[in-house]
Amino acid sequence: MNARTYEVRTYGCQMNVHDSERLSGLLEDAGYTRAGDGATADVVVLNTCAVRENADNKLYGNLGHLASVKAGRNGMQIAVGGCLAQKDRSEITRRAPWVDVVFGTHNVGSLPALLDRARVEQEAQVEIVEALETFPSDLPSRRESPYAAWVAISVGCNNTCTFCIVPALRGRERDRRPGDVLAEVQALVAEGVIEVTLLGQNVNAYGVEFGDRYAFGKLLRTVGAVDGLERVRFTSPHPRDFTDDVITAMAETPAVMPQLHMPLQSGSDRVLRAMRRSYRQERYLGIVSKVREAMPHAAITTDIIVGFPGETEADFEETLHVVREARFASAFTFQYSKRPGTPAATMDDQVPPDVVRERYQRLASLVEEVAWNESRAFVGRDVEVLVADGEGRKDGATHRLSGRARDNRLVHFSVPPGAERPRPGDMVTVQVSYAAPHHLVADGPTWALRRTRAGDAYERATTAPAAAAPGVLLGMPTVGASAPLPVADAAPACGHA
Ligand code: SF4
Numbered sequence: 288m289n290a291r292t293y294e295v296r297t298y299g300c301q302m303n304v305h306d307s308e309r310l311s312g313l314l315e316d317a318g319y320t321r322a323g324d325g326a327t328a329d330v331v332v333l334n335t336c337a338v339r340e341n342a343d344n345k346l347y348g349n350l351g352h353l354a355s356v357k358a359g360r361n362g363m364q365i366a367v368g369g370c371l372a373q374k375d376r377s378e379i380t381r382r383a384p385w386v387d388v389v390f391g392t393h394n395v396g397s398l399p400a401l402l403d404r405a406r407v408e409q410e411a412q413v414e415i416v417e418a419l420e421t422f423p424s425d426l427p428s429r430r431e432s433p434y435a436a437w438v439a440i441s442v443g444c445n446n447t448c449t450f451c452i453v454p455a456l457r458g459r460e461r462d463r464r465p466g467d468v469l470a471e472v473q474a475l476v477a478e479g480v481i482e483v484t485l486l487g488q489n490v491n492a493y494g495v496e497f498g499d500r501y502a503f504g505k506l507l508r509t510v511g512a513v514d515g516l517e518r519v520r521f522t523s524p525h526p527r528d529f530t531d532d533v534i535t536a537m538a539e540t541p542a543v544m545p546q547l548h549m550p551l552q553s554g555s556d557r558v559l560r561a562m563r564r565s566y567r568q569e570r571y572l573g574i575v576s577k578v579r580e581a582m583p584h585a586a587i588t589t590d591i592i593v594g595f596p597g598e599t600e601a602d603f604e605e606t607l608h609v610v611r612e613a614r615f616a617s618a619f620t621f622q623y624s625k626r627p628g629t630p631a632a633t634m635d636d637q638v639p640p641d642v643v644r645e646r647y648q649r650l651a652s653l654v655e656e657v658a659w660n661e662s663r664a665f666v667g668r669d670v671e672v673l674v675a676d677g678e679g680r681k682d683g684a685t686h687r688l689s690g691r692a693r694d695n696r697l698v699h700f701s702v703p704p705g706a707e708r709p710r711p712g713d714m715v716t717v718q719v720s721y722a723a724p725h726h727l728v729a730d731g732p733t734w735a736l737r738r739t740r741a742g743d744a745y746e747r748a749t750t751a752p753a754a755a756a757p758g759v760l761l762g763m764p765t766v767g768a769s770a771p772l773p774v775a776d777a778a779p780a781c782g783h784a
Pocket residue numbers: 444445446447448451452453454488489525
């Protein structure tokens with residue numbers, strides 16, 4: 288009998304992307320196979336996000352469409368997980384009774400058993416738990432990329448930003464043991480991974496659970512010292528908890544990339560207070576200048592919300608001021624939208640939508656102008672690019688390939704006639720010939736190709752699909768008191784300890 292097929296659809300943040308790799312790994316471990324592109328799967332899993340106002344509309348819209356698909360496919364099952372499932376629970380099966388399983392952010396590991404139970408009992412299964420059962424990283428995973436990986440170091444968040452629903456849905460911060468993070472990174476590198484991104488809602492608070500305020504800086508050094516690992520990135524830091532030892536660790540650990548994505552949200556101290564972000568403009572810009580001092584070539588990006596309740600024109604001008612001062616390489620900009628269940632949703636002085644839109648447009652054009660000024664400085668410079676799979680939408684037409692520079696800038700580059708074609712995962716050094724606001728083009732004379740183990744891993748994964756599919760990784764040890772870290776060359780900078 289053919290194995291049942293599955294499809295996981297991911298909405299929202301990198302944490303959901305990470306969890307979806309676990310959902311795929313769990314299903315493959317339970318004997319399911321991934322449905323081919325365009326094929327209708329026996330099991331469709333929606334891993335949802337609850338951050339935006341229209342997140343609900345999107346979910347119920349998708350479920351409406353899936354109802355007709357399911358009606359025409361005997362034995363098909365639909366499962367809903369992620370933050371919206373954690374929030375809406377049985378409301379989902381009330382509004383969409385054709386849904387078979389609803390599971391939450393704390394019990395990702397329950398999916399296969401719930402699917403079985405729903406099939407045997409012919410009844411929808413809704414199982415939501417209030418606290419983390421198993422650290423998602425302990426679950427089998429089916430990674431999307433053979434050469435780059437997400438590695439969660441913590442889940443949940445202890446902050447209480449008034450616009451954010453994450454703490455209510457992902458709970459308080461739980462930290463993985465540093466030794467477990469290191470073991471996962473070493474296992475990934477052994478499989479050919481060349482770049483890891485350390486993931487957490489607030490990576491700077493890492494260690495709060497086992498009482499080590501400088502744990503994140505130490506972790507960057509230790510992970511950065513893993514033999515064979517060339518690139519370490521992390522997201523998301525929080526300006527309130529950002530300590531100088533992290534900047535030093537970044538500057539002194541060659542594998543840690545000169546790139547920082549640090550959410551600002553607003554430049555106005557009054558608005559930051561109303562958001563309960565626990566830092567002010569001066570501190571934010573202070574961190575930016577310290578990072579620039581330690582790593583003058585670092586790319587800094589951010590998240591900004593426009594139109595938070597009570598935001599005045601003067602407040603908005605403060606945000607524009609920080610964008611100019613911080614010289615962001617790019618920014619994710621959002622028009623504030625009420626999130627039911629958050630304190631900000633019931634605040635007075637909600638800003639009229641047309642005012643929000645107008646400010647949003649002004650912000651977007653300033654961000655573009657600043658980003659373009661920053662990227663123009665690259666014209667004529669050589670950059671090292673990790674060749675990527677699927678990052679160049681126009682590559683086919685332009686006969687270019689694409690990848691990421693050390694500071695995470697997107698680079699589209701030409702392969703000189705007669706030169707060996709690089710594989711995703713390989714490294715090339717090229718010269719930038721043109722700069723756009725959000726990408727670089729490298730058709731310059733410089734060309735060097737370095738074939739890597741990551742390129743080999745990509746080749747293995749794509750030429751021998753089933754057997755060599757990247758990363759069905761068996762579970763890892765549990766959460767809690769930290770395993771002792773091997774002291775690498777961190778001592779000098781960790782002088783604070
Ligand atoms: S730091 Fe604030 S915005 Fe980020 S996840 Fe925590 S509560 Fe939400």
